[in-house]
Amino acid sequence: MIRIAITPAAYAAIAATLPGSVGVEPQRAPNGDYFVWLDPAVVTRLAAMRGPGESYSDVILRLAKAGS
Structure with missing residues (x-):
């Protein structure tokens, strides 16, 4: 697994679709x-x-915008 940082807007755009295999750290940048x-x-x-x-x-x- 690779850790990346994404903006709150990007996270909000995909949060509901994240599979269980995606880890989200409780502490933010x-x-x-x-x-x-x-x-x-x-x-x-x-x-x-x-x-x-x-x-x-x-x-x-x-990608989220294109999919909506």
Whole structure:
């Protein structure tokens, strides 16, 4: 598992859909981000979808918007 930090907006966009296999740390980052633990394959897919200057949170929000 790989730990990444995502913004509260990105977390809110996916929180209801997170499978039980995703770990969310109770303690948040100093800037308010959530720490989530993801399978390395998921992190690799997110990284591949990132555009120039995009964060994992940007990708998550873009995907959530496209799916709604």
